[in-house]
Amino acid sequence: MAKHKYHFDIESLSFKKIQHTLKQKIIIFFQHFAVSFVMAVLLFVVFLFYFDSPKEKQLKREINLLLNQYDLMNRQMSEVTSVLQDLQQRDDNIYRTIFAAEPIPMSVRRAGFGGVNRYSKLEGYKNTAIIKETAMRLDILSKQLYIQSKSFDEVIEMARNKEKMLACIPAIQPIKNKYLTQVASGWGWRIHPIYKIRKFHYGMDFMGATGTPVYATGDGSAVEVTRSIVGLGNFIRINHGFGYETVYAHLSRFKVKEGDKVKRGDVIGYIGSTGLSTSPHLHYEVHRNGVPVNPKDYYFRDLTPAEYEKMIEISSNANLTFD
Ligand SMILES: [Zn+2]
Structure with a gap:
């Protein structure tokens, strides 16, 4: 049942039904609509800033998981690095010494990557630091591994040539x-x-x-x-x-x-x-x-x-x- 509005007419001292014209009705409708719209926008903004959508919540969980993974990966890389350092030391102090080869200079073993910024694509994000650092560590590690594997190739070659080398290295007195x-x-x-x-x-x-x-x-x-x-x-x-x-x-x-x-x-x-x-x-x-x-x-x-x-x-x- 439609609600009617009345106003008190002081001249006739009686209630009179308010009759809106169509124009007035349209104006009232738009006034209501505008207020509702502003309220809706305000609520939406408040919601947007203070509450996460289910999708956002899920994405945040995934980011946290990835950060934990990065953390774990960095710890594993530290372990791999210390194993590699052990190999490098054994290589220089034992294997290369046996075959009288020079140790590989630290400057070569520890050489980084100069020139162009290889990590520019990783810049400009909230977690750039950890991702960039991890990528750099991984690059350095793989380069050091490459140098180490090359050195072992050399050691293998030297072991193969051992007989020849032992025959060539001066090993007797030149006078009886x-x-x-x-x-x-x-x-x-x-x-x-x-x-x-x-x-x-x-x-x-x-x-x-x-x-x-x-x-x-x-x-x-x-x-x-x-x-x-x-x-x-x-x-x-x-x-x-x-x-x-x-x-x-x-x-x-x-x-x-x-x-x-x-x-x-x-x-x-x-x-x-x-x-x-x-x-x-x-x-x-x-x-x-x-x-x-x-x-x-x-x-x-x-x-x-x-x-x-x-x-x-x-x-x-x-x-x-x-x-
Ligand atoms: Zn002399």
Whole structure:
């Protein structure tokens, strides 16, 4: 039943039914509609800001789950990183040491990624930091793993070539013990026999009669056979590969020529006193990767422990060299 509205007419002192025209009715309708609309919008906005829709609630749950996953993944990556570090240390300190290879420099192992920003796509979000950090850690980890696997390839190759390498690395004395009159002087600071000043002696001097045979101390090839009346005198340089070279100086005669392949124990020349030398002796040097090293560490093939001790004792005497 439609409700009627009345108003009190003070002239006639009676209630009169209000009769709206159509226009008034339309205006009233729109007024009601406008109020309802504004209310609805207000409620909607309030709802939007303070309450989540079921879909939003679900998305938030998923984001939380993903963040937890990221957290877990980062912890697992820390574990993997520490396992990798262990492998790297074992690689440098054991495997590469066995085969006398240089450790892989930290700068190579720890190298990052320079240049372009690889992670620009990940920027501008609330959780950018954790996602970016995880992506970076994963990239660094996979690069380090790659370097490590390359190193193991090298170690495997070195293990395969072990026999060849062991034949090439200098490992005997260049003069037979029975011909030795004296190991005159070894590696280190010595008084120079001619200049009479302190000079670093980068090799070992073996005293012997002129004409005593000199042996190649490892397999290789004679890359330099030089005649000279100064410095090292007549000398031979043998390249053994694997970063090793040996030098035999002050020789009286050669038994090899440049380019000849030699085997460990082959006679390559004879003791003399050519060049800067005070008496017949062999000046012997071992070079590793272009740097002279102490030859005493390269006689492991033919000396007994007692002979080795004796050799070290004699060679470390700070006596004169014969240069
Ligand atoms: Zn010398």
